[in-house]
Amino acid sequence: MADGTTVTVDDLVAWVPRFSEVIGEHADELTQLDSAIGDADHGTNMRRGCRAAVDALAAAEPVDVTGFGRAIAMKVISTVGGASGPLYGSFFLALGTTGGSAPSMDAAEPIAALKAGVEAIRSRGKAEPGDKTMLDALLPAIAAMEGSLEDGGSLADVLQAGTDAAEEGMRATLPMLARKGRASYLGERSIGHQDPGATSSWLLLRSAAETLAP
Amino acid sequence: MKKLINATDDVVVEALEGMERAHTSLKVVYDPKYVVRADAPVAGKVGIVSGGGSGHEPMHGGFVGMGMLDAACPGEVFTSPTPDQMLEATKAVDGGAGVLHIVKNYTGDVLNFEMAAELAAADGIDVEAVVIDDDVAVQDSSFTAGRRGVGATVLAEKICGAAAEAGRDLAAVKELCERVNANGRSMGMALPSCTVPAAGKPTFELGDDEMEIGIGIHGEPGRERRPVASAAEVAKMLVEPILADLPYSEGEKALVFVNSMGGTPLIELYIIYNEVAKILAEHGVEIARNLIGPYIPSLEMQGCSITMLKLDDEMTELWDATVSTPALRWGA
Known part of the structure; x- marks a missing residue:
């Protein structure tokens, strides 16, 4: 159980149904954002993938962090489709690998694992900050979490700082010009719309804060 | 729908x-x-x-x-x-x-x-x-x-x-x-859009007298939206950007592929092909091979795309080689 300092595999496993739940609540909004600058399937694809991941985790019963990452990553990759599948899949795969073959993570380890996941998204998608992508929510979140950790924040403080930074980063995508993905075909017409990937990324961190250090 | x-x-x-x-x-x-x-x-x-x-x-x-x-x-x-x-x-x-x-x-x-x-x-x-x-x-x-x-x-x-x-x-x-x-270079255009079954409504809306030049095969926006024009004018709007991007010297050979976006019939594709052939003749480009039909459509979208491939002898020989698939079949 979450005790405020340690993140166990059970906490991680609890994170996924909560993520699935908030994705479900926001699915229409995600699809609406995606129809403005993409192909109108982000909400549908994420909802389908998250539901499948919940079932896959229940069946896999992972005993360590690496096993958790692998189980969810393979399911997300094979069910989400589009660009989001490989990006979210890479996130969980790297998170698991960095988290290691222990049943829990302590102190700075959870943040290091989250950071490895975000770096995996960056190298898979070859995007940079300001390109109007998931990274515009995730990179500021990692920076905020590292800062909070350095200031001696509790795990709950650290994750909350990450969620707040992700939300701010998500809103900051609104005036950006898209340089990656389908939205980039729109050029100037992509300006004035919030990025759907940055939005689901904020939900990823929000659900993490709610379940890993409640 | x-x-x-x-x-x-x-x-x-x-x-x-x-x-x-x-x-x-x-x-x-x-x-x-x-x-x-x-x-x-x-x-x-x-x-x-x-x-x-x-x-x-x-x-x-x-x-x-x-x-x-x-x-x-x-x-x-x-x-x-x-x-x-x-x-x-x-x-x-x-x-x-x-x-x-x-x-x-x-x-x-x-x-x-x-x-x-x-x-x-x-x-x-x-x-x-x-x-x-x-x-x-x-x-x-x-x-x-x-x-x-x-x-x-x-x-x-x-x-x-x-x-x-x-x-x-x-x-x-x-x-x-x-x-x-x-x-290889391509350029496409659309008259009305297509409807993705799961979406249930057209991917984009075009006015009755409008067309989109430079459309993608998923209805991605193109270069510009303009009033519907004749086949001769449309052929020019598609071929000229291709030639501007990859110029041909006098006598170079091309494979010309006129593709239907799904809803445009073969009779119109031949009209477009006829116009493309006239334009290329003016440029001194020889159409050595052609392919005409719906081979990479976008559901039932109306419109067409033109692809030009600058051929060398090796590509030509391989193009002519026997193929036996549901959609392309010759030489067997």
Whole structure:
């Protein structure tokens, strides 16, 4: 159980149904954002993938962090489709690998694992900050979490700082010009719309804060 | 929405079931989904795998067969397939000479094929990939996802399929695929849009008297929206940007591919082809080969695309080589 300092595999496993739940609540909004600058399937694809991941985790019963990452990553990759599948899949795969073959993570380890996941998204998608992508929510979140950790924040403080930074980063995508993905075909017409990937990324961190250090 | 379907969720699977019943030369695997030559793997031959969102039939499943693709991975309508499909297809066609992935340049397709190639490499299969990006409507720049892969994909699959069938090795087939991509250019246009079954309404709206020049095969926006014009004017709007991007010298030969976006009939494609031929004659370009028909459509969208491939002798010979697939078949 979450005790405020340690993140166990059970906490991680609890994170996924909560993520699935908030994705479900926001699915229409995600699809609406995606129809403005993409192909109108982000909400549908994420909802389908998250539901499948919940079932896959229940069946896999992972005993360590690496096993958790692998189980969810393979399911997300094979069910989400589009660009989001490989990006979210890479996130969980790297998170698991960095988290290691222990049943829990302590102190700075959870943040290091989250950071490895975000770096995996960056190298898979070859995007940079300001390109109007998931990274515009995730990179500021990692920076905020590292800062909070350095200031001696509790795990709950650290994750909350990450969620707040992700939300701010998500809103900051609104005036950006898209340089990656389908939205980039729109050029100037992509300006004035919030990025759907940055939005689901904020939900990823929000659900993490709610379940890993409640 | 009026469509000949049973349920939107079943569109892709039921179409695959129909293909399987219609073509005994193909085998269809449903979990994960891919279409494969019934005689795969062909020992000692480079395997060729492609794939992409559904809704562009016959691409890619209709191009599976002798002299073209060994396997094709269909995604949901206009959605990339996933790496597990590509991995299983790659394994199924590996005859020991390696496998080439032919990938259209869309972010989802590229990322999913990259993951599949990494997984296949981990399984000890020699995999190379070529990304096709021939759509001149999109400015190629590091500030975008780059040019989209469209009509040249069909030509690359045919030419590389022939090379693999002739026993060329993986490096040679890959080089050829890159050469086809480097010498192929396309531009498309749309009259009315198409309707994705799961969306239930048109992907974009055009006024009764409007057309979109430079449209993508998923209804992505093009270069400009203008009043509907004559076939002669449309042909010029499509051919001129192609020639501006890849100029032809007097006497150079081209393969001209006039493609229907799905809803435009052959009679109109021939009118367009006639106009294209006149324009190219003025430029001194010889049309050495042609392909006319709905080979990379966008569901039932009305409109057409033009692809020009600057031919050399090797590409011409491979284009003419025997092919036996549901959608392209000659020489057999």
